[in-house]
Amino acid sequence: MPEGHTLHRLARLHQRRYAGAPVTLSSPQGRFAREAAKLDGQLFTSAEAYGKHLFHHYGPLGTVHVHLGLYGTFGESPLPETDPVGQVRMRLTGRTHWTDLRGPNRCELLDAAQVDAIKARLGPDPLRRGAKPDRAWERISRSRTSVAALLMDQAVLAGVGNVYRAEVLFRHGVTPLLPGRALDRGQWDEIWTDLVTLMRAGVRVGRIDTVAPEHLPAAMGRAPREDRHGGEVYVYRRAGMPCLVCGTPVAHQTLAGRNLYWCPTCQPA
Template structure:
């Protein structure tokens, strides 16, 4: 599932391509046809993201809410628009480009009040300037749940997925099963600041890189990572491989139906 930086990157691209002009909106697949008809020809005001949720705001207080889920994709292509390929849920055509949405978990037309209700269910997003990290800490500091599970709970913290979860815990030497209430305020603030910086870099470059300069392939002489996700990481999807710091084996186990990765040597109590 795309993590928060992907949705913020999409919001930035769509803001640049479509904002400030009337756009054509359609649903070649048909599942969004009635809502698309209400938006067709309307002014695209702005695009924004909150966690893993994307919002297209149109004139007349109309908002398209998109959640990509596991399989959703948005592709942007220069005009002229080609015939739709595959199951295109929504197509947005602007002045120079068109964007096709395929396979989302959610694609729905909402009122501003309904958008507020969606956002109220989400925790603070490290990539938003209006984020309130104290809201997340208030829940984490009272919880017996592991910090690994809390970081993935979108009601606690919004936008963090499996990669950022594993990597930020490693970078701060935190055992993933540490209870939230045992984390400590100082460590939480370091985790929040690090997530904000790492995810902001992900927005810029379009991939997740978490390895510090002194541990990169060009500094250590090791081979670059070969993975479809791209990016240099410490532990994510490296189970059975040597830790880049201590050389011991990275391990994995299931936590809430997701694979958790960590180094038992570097991440000790």
């Protein structure tokens, strides 16, 4: 599932390409046809992201809410348009580009109250201005649930997924199974600050990089990571491989249906 930096990157892209002008909207697949017809030819006012949610605003006509889920993707192309390929839920066409949305978990037209309700259910997003990390800390500091599970709970913290979860805990030496209420406040403040830095970098470059310069392939004389997610990481999807810091094999288990990775030596229980 795309993590928060991907949605913020898309929001910035769509803001540049479509905001401030009328757009053409259609649903080649048909599942969003009635909503698309209502917005076709109307002014696209702005785009924004909150956590893993993307919002396309059309003023008083409403907001298109997209949640990509596990399989959703956006395809971006310059004009001229070509015929749709596959199951295109929504096609958005502007002055210079067109965008196809396929396979989202959610693609729906909402009013302002419904958008506010979605945002109210989410925890603070490290990529949004004015985010309040104390809101997340209030939940974490009272919980017996593991820190690893809490960081993935979008009601606690919005936008963090499996990669950022694994990597930020490694970078701060926190064992993922530590109960939230056992986490030190100073550790939480450092984790939040690091997430802001890492996720902002992810927005800029379009991938997740978490390793320090001394652990990059060139510095260590190792081969670059080969993974469809891209980026250089410490533990994510490196189960059984030596830790880049201490050499201990990276551990793996399933937690709440998601894969969990950590170094038993660098993140002691």
